[in-house]
Amino acid sequence: MMGSSGTESGVRHFLSIGDLPVEEAIELFRWARLFKQARPHLPQGLGYTLAHTTWVLLFSKPSTRTRLSFEIAIRELGGESLFLPFTDLQLARGESMADTARVMGRLAHGAIIRTYAQAEIEEFSRWASIPTVNALSDEEHPCQVLSDIFSFEEKRGSIQGKRVAFLGDGSCNVARSWAIAASRFGFDLIIGSPHCFWFPSPSERVFWTESPWEAAQEADLLYTDVWVSMGKEGEKEAREELLRPYQLRSELVKKAKPDVLVFHCLPAYKGKEITAELFEARAQEILDQAENRLHVQKALLSWLVKKLPSSPGV
Incomplete structure (x- = not known):
């Protein structure tokens, strides 16, 4: 490349x-x-x-x-x-x-x-x-994650030394760009995902867990993305079954830091990767992220x- x-x-x-x-x-x-x-x-x-x-x-x-x-x-x-x-x-x-x-x-x-x-x-x-x-x-x-880092820093200052938790399909393009960014920008990325979606960590700042609770613990940013990416529609039912425990919801937010941000790169399928309640509660953060x-x-x-x-x- x-x-x-x-x-x-x-x-x-x-x-x-x-x-x-x-x-x-x-x-x-x-x-x-x-x-x-x-x-x-x-x-x-x-x-x-x-x-x-x-x-x-x-x-x-x-x-x-x-x-x-x-x-x-x-x-x-x-x-x-x-x-x-x-x-x-x-x-x-x-x-x-x-x-x-x-x-x-x-x-x-x-x-x-x-x-x-x-x-x-x-x-x-x-x-x-x-x-x-x-x-x-x-x-x-890459454009999404570059903008996401800007959006985090706009609200919380430097992302260096912070803890970012990604929940869901750990193999998706957004998660992979976050993994590359972790070492370059100096933050820790914890990916909560079923083992079948893991990929080799590109740096010592990327960690994996099958526990969504462990991933969310003390996070500065909770992040999710759609479970069925474009081109994966044939895997819809299997993916939704595997990823249901990783839904971003208020119980997981309570495990994170009190001032945690909640991001979603959109489009959001409410009731799947994120609850409708949490999405609406954090809509300002998510729409600022989109803008x-x-x-x-x-x-x-x-x-x-x-x-x-x-x-x-x-």
């Missing part, structure tokens, strides 16, 4: 949360806060870091928050976006990703890709020679084109 420097020409990509050096993440978060503060002052408070550029959103999976937050971010940064479902392209008829990327790289200024295979995003970035963003694959959801995708991705896109503004512009 390529790192943040991307290709030999110096093009930046964001394919994994491991692509962003932590010192640059700190600067990116600072600018995300400034973009958030500036937004009520639009258009005067807008930094046009993507002016005169066109970005393609190449999606093979359905999307609500990812599509909205990226399209609005690009527009508010002065750029244009083209939403391109895989099914509308020659990819659906067998054209290779390499050929698609080589053409798009000559026409567009950046690409945001949401698909099943991580390898497709990596291949596109190799051939297109334009900034490429992983907007979700089966292996990672922050816009602000963090504005900073991320500006970082990719090496144009973090020199002043907030308000």
Whole structure:
């Protein structure tokens, strides 16, 4: 996998949360806060870091928050976006990703890709020679977790040294991105999940338990995600049976720290991975988390084109 420097020409990509050096993440978060503060002052408070550029959103999976937050971010940064479902392209008829990327790289200024295979995003970035963003694959959801860390720090200060508990499908893309982030940002991640969903810990800061109670103990952040990810619909009944004990509910919250935050990356299936009661009680935290995708991705896109503004512009 390529790192943040991307290709030999110096093009930046964001394919994994491991692509962003932590010192640059700190600067990116600072600018995300400034973009958030500036937004009520639009258009005067807008930094046009993507002016005169066109970005393609190449999606093979359905999307609500990812599509909205990226399209609005690009527009508010002065750029244009083209939403391109895989099914509308020659990819659906067998054209290779390499050929698609080589053409798009000559026409567009950046690409945001949401698909099943991580390898497709990596291949596109190799051939297109334009900034490429992983907007979700089966292996990672780096934009989500980057924004989640920002959302935590916005409310509780640095995540370094904190305890994050993920409950549910420990093999999902969000959990995997959290695992990569743990060592880079210096927090402990405890994944409460059935053993069949475990994967090798990428660092000594990632721990596993089959007990949801142990995972929630003294947590600073309780986090859950859907039990049946896109492409796993055929496993729905089996997954729901296995994961039912890991439902995020008020009894588990009581095991965490008194000021624990509750996050869900959405969409939420209330009564399954989280109770409706707890979701509504923590809706403000969860919706703040969803909104922050816009602000963090504005900073991320500006970082990719090496144009973090020199002043907030308000």
